[in-house]
Amino acid sequence: MGTFAYWTDQVPVTGVTFSSGSIDLRVNNQDSVSGYTTLNLTAMVPGNSSAGVLTIRNQGLSPLKYVATSSATNADGKNLRGGLTVKVTGDSAVSGSGASSTCSGSALSGTTSALNGDLITTGRLLQPSTSETLCVQVSLPTNAASALQGATSDISFTFTATSDLS
Numbered sequence: 001m002g003t004f005a006y007w008t009d010q011v012p013v014t015g016v017t018f019s020s021g022s023i024d025l026r027v028n029n030q031d032s033v034s035g036y037t038t039l040n041l042t043a044m045v046p047g048n049s050s051a052g053v054l055t056i057r058n059q060g061l062s063p064l065k066y067v068a069t070s071s072a073t074n075a076d077g078k079n080l081r082g083g084l085t086v087k088v089t090g091d092s093a094v095s096g097s098g099a100s101s102t103c104s105g106s107a108l109s110g111t112t113s114a115l116n117g118d119l120i121t122t123g124r125l126l127q128p129s130t131s132e133t134l135c136v137q138v139s140l141p142t143n144a145a146s147a148l149q150g151a152t153s154d155i156s157f158t159f160t161a162t163s164d165l166s
Contacts, residue, residue, distance in 0.1 A: 021062030021128075025161035028055050039138055039155070041099060048099040049139035053092060056124075056159065057131035065123030066161040072116040078151035083144050085113045088120060091135035103135035115155060125165065 027033050038052030058064050068088075072081035089105035096102050107113070110122025115138070126132065138155070140148070 021163070022060040023058060023062055023064040023161050023163050024060035025064060025066055025159060026057040026059050026131075027159055029057065039136065041138075044099065044140050046140050046144040047142045049102050049137055050099065051094045051096075051101040051103045051135055051137040053094060054134050054136060054157075055131050056126065056134060058126035058128055058161070061128050062163055063125060063127050063165055064161040064163060065125050065165055066120070066159050067118070067123055068120040068157055068159045069117060070115045070119045071156045071158070073152075073154045076151055078148055080148050080151035080153040081115050081155070083140060083148045083151075084115055084153065085139050085141060086115055086119065087111075087113060087137040087139070089135045089137070090133065092133040094135060101137075102139075103137040105135065108134075115153075119157065123162070123165075126161075 028036075036052070039050045041048060041050040044050075056066065070086065072084070074081050087103055087107045088111040089103040090108055091103045091105045094101045095104040108120070108124075110124075111120050112118055124132070136157070
């Protein structure tokens with residue numbers, strides 16, 4: 001008869017740390033942009049357009065995807081918002097000036113041409129500490145209805161980011 005013994009040994013593993021990332025979407029280096037008057041155009045007639053550049057930035061530590069929507073009023077009931085078209089490009093500058101300012105490039109994939117709903121429908125990827133410029137052009141087509149004379153619409157844009165990169 002005998003005895004049996006088992007030898008044992010162990011190795012601790014320490015120092016493992018997890019930390020969460022962050023996303024921090026900025027437009028024109030701000031968390032909230034109020035009083036953005038670059039696109040304002042008064043006395044608009046068919047064929048006129050107005051354009052402005054926005055810088056979209058990920059100030060966070062993790063990649064993000066963003067989309068955008070537009071909201072347009074129709075308080076006077078004339079539906080100017082329905083008569084206007086919008087184009088979003090990757091241009092970093094506006095061409096022309098005043099009622100003839102445009103975004104000269106092609107519309108980005110995943111963008112729409114109508115106001116008061118989705119504007120950028122396909123999430124645009126931004127890595128941490130990177131930015132991209134968007135040129136937004138709002139136009140009154142040459143075939144705009146005469147009923148739109150004297151109409152007014154206020155437009156706002158909302159950019160929304162997510163950490164879901166799928």
